[in-house]
Amino acid sequence: MAWYGKHKRDLPWRRTRTPYRIWLSEILLQQTRVEAVIPYYERFLERFPDVFALADAPLDDVLKTWEGAGYYARARNLHRAAQIVANECGGKFPRTVEDLLELPGIGRYTAGAIASIAFGVNTPVVDGNVTRVLCRYFGIREDPRTSAAQKELWKIAADLLPDGRAGEFNQALMELGATVCLPKNPRCLLCPVSRDCVARREGLQNVLPVKRAKKTLPHKVIAAGVIFKRGKILIQQRSNEGLLGGLWEFPGGKVEAGESLVECVGREVREELGIEVRVGERIVAVEHAYSHFSITLHAFRCEFLSGRARAASAQRFNWVTPEELGEYAFPAANKRIIRELVKKKTRLE
Numbered sequence: 029m030a031w032y033g034k035h036k037r038d039l040p041w042r043r044t045r046t047p048y049r050i051w052l053s054e055i056l057l058q059q060t061r062v063e064a065v066i067p068y069y070e071r072f073l074e075r076f077p078d079v080f081a082l083a084d085a086p087l088d089d090v091l092k093t094w095e096g097a098g099y100y101a102r103a104r105n106l107h108r109a110a111q112i113v114a115n116e117c118g119g120k121f122p123r124t125v126e127d128l129l130e131l132p133g134i135g136r137y138t139a140g141a142i143a144s145i146a147f148g149v150n151t152p153v154v155d156g157n158v159t160r161v162l163c164r165y166f167g168i169r170e171d172p173r174t175s176a177a178q179k180e181l182w183k184i185a186a187d188l189l190p191d192g193r194a195g196e197f198n199q200a201l202m203e204l205g206a207t208v209c210l211p212k213n214p215r216c217l218l219c220p221v222s223r224d225c226v227a228r229r230e231g232l233q234n235v236l237p238v239k240r241a242k243k244t245l246p247h248k249v250i251a252a253g254v255i256f257k258r259g260k261i262l263i264q265q266r267s268n269e270g271l272l273g274g275l276w277e278f279p280g281g282k283v284e285a286g287e288s289l290v291e292c293v294g295r296e297v298r299e300e301l302g303i304e305v306r307v308g309e310r311i312v313a314v315e316h317a318y319s320h321f322s323i324t325l326h327a328f329r330c331e332f333l334s335g336r337a338r339a340a341s342a343q344r345f346n347w348v349t350p351e352e353l354g355e356y357a358f359p360a361a362n363k364r365i366i367r368e369l370v371k372k373k374t375r376l377e
Contacts, residue, residue: 029193031220032200037062037207040069042199047121047146048079051109054138055102059319062206068097079121082107083114091274091357098360099319100272105133123147136182145195152185153198154178157205163237164209167226172237246321251292252280254365255305257332260349263356264300264342271318276356278327278365279342289326300342303335312368316361327365 036042039062041053052072056065075093076082082090087107094103109131113121121142122128128139136154143149154162159172162181170177190197208215214233216222227236255262255278268274281296283289290307297305307328314325339345348356353366 029190029196029200032196032203035207036199036203040066045146047142049073050146051121051134051138051142052106054141055106055133056097058102058138059099060097064097068094079110079119080114082110087268087274088357092355095357096360096363100275100359102133104268104273108132109134121146124149125151141198144198148192148195150189150191150194152182152189152194153202154181154185155202157202157209158185158198159205160211160237161201161205161209164214164227164233165221165225167230167232167236169236169238171240173240245317248321248323249283249289250280250323250325251283251289251296252278252325252327252362252365253293253297253305253307253330254278254311254327254369255297255303255330255332257347260347261353262301262332262337262345262347263353264339264345267341267343272359274343274357275359275362276346277359277362279345280325280327290328293328293330297330300340301335301337301345302340303337304333305330306333311372312365314361314364316364323361325361325365327368 039053041049044050053065053069056069056072072093076085076090085107087104090103090107091100094100097103112131113119122130123143125136125139125143128134128142129136134142140151140153143151144153159181162168162184163172166184168177168180170180172178172181185201188197188201204219204221208219212234216225216228216233219225219228222228227233262279263276264279265276266272266274279297279300280293281300283292284295287295289310293307294305297303307330309329311327311329314323314327316323316325337345346356350369353369358366
């Protein structure tokens with residue numbers, strides 16, 4: 029903690045103990061680098077300064093403000109949790125780990141972080157950074173993702189807590205992992221606890237924590253249609269559940285065996301919207317990776333031919349002008365398509 033007091037980064041959520049702001053920062057920091065989080069954190073607070081503002085906002089507004097931060101289930105859970113806190117708890121966040129765990133999107137780590145930092149509860153946290161520090165310092169040679177190792181790590185983290193200073197200690201431990209005890213080539217010469225570190229003593233810094241072999245990500249080929257009708261483009265909104273829930277997209281889907289990209293677009297548009305289109309030139313091919321799979325998304329310009337559009341698999345659809353596309357929240361791969369549309373505007377009109 030002495031080291032932390034001298035060397036901690038000046039991050040905006042460390043200047044407050046307001047539970048709403050601590051909660052927001054912890055949700056944003058899930059699977060996202062600190063440097064990337066800061067602008068989203070500040071933009072989100074400007075748009076939704078407190079839990080009541082967030083609870084009252086339409087989900088579309090929340091998703092649009094979150095756009096680009098990724099892992100959109102976080103935004104949907106954030107919105108649902110805000111409504112619970114605002115409407116059922118009078119705007120006051122639960123103060124215990126057990127009660128915080130009842131809120132959507134809050135797991136054991138996030139509950140511990142909010143409880144210890146915002147409310148001073150004497151409870152530990154174990155995230156990726158803490159896991160790395162503890163595995164190296166104590167020489168834990170078991171895969172930290174096993175249930176037995178997790179149980180041991182949480183017990184160690186709890187035993188280390190100084191009474192009354194859990195929030196500060198938890199942040200110090202996470203900061204040590206984020207800035208010194210790095211995943212590769214840790215900066216041991218700068219580490220305040222390197223003298224007693226098992227990994228440092230035995231030369232295991234780049235071996236611990238034990239890592240599982242990476243699996244090859246499945247790859248999917250997707251074809252989508254940018255459908256034009258009288259100067260407007262058809263977009264549809266995904267259901268609120270599942271990957272990219274609540275976001276808008278250009279209609280399309282996975283290419284089936286033996287099917288061409290053009291045939292896929294025509295079939296998907298027919299199945300999803302009940303309309304016929306003429307599939308024209310390819311606008312762009314986008315490579316994108318998610319956490320468990322990767323895709324190549326081929327987007328084609330299409331002209332509406334016939335039929336009455338209906339939302340078969342989506343929540344709803346809209347016909348919008350190209351200028352209005354920026355008002356809707358799209359996944360990253362679809363935003364690449366929009367950028368190409370802007371670049372090719374004169375040719376596509």
